[in-house]
Amino acid sequence: MIRVSVVGAKGRMGSHVVEAVNNAEDTQLALALDAGDDLTQIDADNTDVVVEFTVPSVSLNNVLTLIGQGVDIVVGTTGWTDEKLSQVRDAIAQGPKPLTQKVFIAPNFAISAVLADYFAVKAAKYFESAEVIELHHPTKVDAPSGTAIHTARGIAEARKAAGLAPVPDATETDGGSRGQVIDGIHVHAVRLRGLNAHEEVLFGNAGEQLTIRADSFDRTSFMPGVLLAVRKLASDAPAGLTVGLDHFLDL
Numbered sequence: 106m107i108r109v110s111v112v113g114a115k116g117r118m119g120s121h122v123v124e125a126v127n128n129a130e131d132t133q134l135a136l137a138l139d140a141g142d143d144l145t146q147i148d149a150d151n152t153d154v155v156v157e158f159t160v161p162s163v164s165l166n167n168v169l170t171l172i173g174q175g176v177d178i179v180v181g182t183t184g185w186t187d188e189k190l191s192q193v194r195d196a197i198a199q200g201p202k203p204l205t206q207k208v209f210i211a212p213n214f215a216i217s218a219v220l221a222d223y224f225a226v227k228a229a230k231y232f233e234s235a236e237v238i239e240l241h242h243p244t245k246v247d248a249p250s251g252t253a254i255h256t257a258r259g260i261a262e263a264r265k266a267a268g269l270a271p272v273p274d275a276t277e278t279d280g281g282s283r284g285q286v287i288d289g290i291h292v293h294a295v296r297l298r299g300l301n302a303h304e305e306v307l308f309g310n311a312g313e314q315l316t317i318r319a320d321s322f323d324r325t326s327f328m329p330g331v332l333l334a335v336r337k338l339a340s341d342a343p344a345g346l347t348v349g350l351d352h353f354l355d356l
């Protein structure tokens with residue numbers, strides 16, 4: 106049995122993770138903690154893998170504390186900048202398990218979103234124009250979504266590697282309608298009651314368009330990916346920091 110502790114256990118995602126861990130045959134719930142609880146209750150004597158779904162403003166500190174506790178960590182919380190990722194790498198190097206510590210961060214655990222991102226990066230070099238639209242429930246605290254940032258960065262990298270010019274855009278006045286520009290790719294965020302988590306990647310050439318769309322209608326869509334990550338960390342995932350569920354899929 107893999108002993109799993111959940112941090113952010115009372116949240117929308119954390120409560121689904123608690124249920125998924127309780128229902129899977131090879132996992133058992135160790136501790137379920139939330140805001141105000143002492144994370145140093147979690148250690149290698151009671152936990153094999155921690156799953157962290159909290160809020161972007163606290164996730165880095167939680168991860169640093171948990172690295173200090175010597176437990177492997179699956180993180181679904183968004184808000185990861187290059188600088189924060191460097192701090193995680195440094196903490197692993199200076200932590201109690203520098204050679205074996207595993208930390209896994211995924212902007213999205215839904216297979217539809219991971220594949221949309223993968224296909225978008227593959228398609229990127231063939232199109233003059235590319236834009237990303239993410240659409241989420243109105244209780245989401247961050248915009249644009251972590252997934253959209255990841256997708257935009259992947260598209261930008263693929264365009265750069267292919268030597269593409271910047272996306273064409275004659276806009277001279279913009280009150281914000283052209284969205285946030287991430288590495289040269291415009292990203293637009295919609296917040297709408299009734300939605301859960303959705304992303305569209307639009308590619309255009311003269312006379313043609315490709316749209317790649319992923320829809321997570323329900324949070325249960327993230328659970329197979331979370332359990333896959335837990336199982337990989339408890340078995341053959343590499344030590345160190347890994348970002349993205351694509352690393353655990355045979356793509």
Ligand SMILES: NC(=O)c1ccc[n+]([C@@H]2O[C@H](COP(=O)([O-])OP(=O)(O)OC[C@H]3O[C@@H](n4cnc5c(N)ncnc54)[C@H](O)[C@@H]3O)[C@@H](O)[C@H]2O)c1
Nearest residue numbers: 113115116117118139140159163181182183211212213214
């Ligand atoms: N990677 C994915 O597939 C995926 C999917 C959905 C959501 N998310 C991300 O997961 C995060 C959580 O989303 P949500 O909808 O569950 O949010 P939520 O607000 O419903 O839940 C967050 C939980 O974290 C708790 N919390 C806050 N501060 C804490 C602290 N210091 N220590 C422990 N717990 C603390 C809150 O009390 C709350 O219960 C967001 O960043 C969201 O974007 C990622």
Ligand SMILES: O=C(O)C1=N[C@H](C(=O)O)CCC1
Nearest residue numbers: 183212213245250251252302
């Ligand atoms: O509901 C959320 O919040 C989600 N957050 C992640 C993101 O920002 O990409 C994944 C999708 C759902």
